[in-house]
Amino acid sequence: xxVFWEQKLVFLATPKAGSxxxxxxxxxxxxxxxxxxxxxxxxxxxxxxxxxxxxLEKSAQAxxxxxxxxxxPVSWLGSWYRFRQREDVMHPANSTRxxxxxDFVLAYLKKPRPGFANVGSQAKFLLGPDGRxxxxxxxxxxMGAFLAFLEERLGCEIVLPRVNVSPPAETxxxxxxxARLRAECAExxxxxxxxxxxxxxxx
Numbered sequence: 001x002x003v004f005w006e007q008k009l010v011f012l013a014t015p016k017a018g019s020x021x022x023x024x025x026x027x028x029x030x031x032x033x034x035x036x037x038x039x040x041x042x043x044x045x046x047x048x049x050x051x052x053x054x055x056l057e058k059s060a061q062a063x064x065x066x067x068x069x070x071x072x073p074v075s076w077l078g079s080w081y082r083f084r085q086r087e088d089v090m091h092p093a094n095s096t097r098x099x100x101x102x103d104f105v106l107a108y109l110k111k112p113r114p115g116f117a118n119v120g121s122q123a124k125f126l127l128g129p130d131g132r133x134x135x136x137x138x139x140x141x142x143m144g145a146f147l148a149f150l151e152e153r154l155g156c157e158i159v160l161p162r163v164n165v166s167p168p169a170e171t172x173x174x175x176x177x178x179a180r181l182r183a184e185c186a187e188x189x190x191x192x193x194x195x196x197x198x199x200x201x202x203x
């Protein structure tokens with residue numbers, strides 16, 4: 001999470017959606033940069049609104065705007081699957097090595113989810129229980145529009161480094177598994193569709 005005090009802007013770091021690269025590029029420009037532990041780095045909107053936003057706005061006597069990225073849901077799960085195939089995954093129970101992407105997604109759909117598939121939900125990260133979401137959500141796949149927004153607000157050119165790259169792996173889903181995912185995680189797909197539509201409208 002990055003806080004830009006003068007611009008009254010907060011970047012919320014959606015997991016597996018380019019947040020590490022954004023933070024590396026912009027940390028020196030932010031008045032507050034929370035990069036660890038992961039629970040604070042990846043503060044979701046509902047926790048931000050409950051704890052951080054009131055403190056920031058009371059201190060600044062002004063309103064802050066939140067901005068974040070969202071990745072296409074299948075691609076997002078694919079990134080988690082590939083990330084957890086790395087040899088340096090700290091807990092063996094969280095490793096996805098030796099399993100197919102279909103098996104990973106089927107585990108993600110279980111209740112409760114096993115540890116290796118317990119990766120949350122972008123919709124729950126970006127939308128509060130009251131329906132109030134992040135004010136500006138940009139598609140990860142259209143990084144140029146997001147960077148243009150930041151460059152205008154921050155008044156500088158931004159070049160993202162290539163960091164935290166997951167190893168390559170096959171992430172094609174079978175038709176049946178993808179259909180189940182789209183049905184059972186409809187909120188994520190619906191939110192992403194709205195984000196893409198909003199981005200197209202702004203373009």
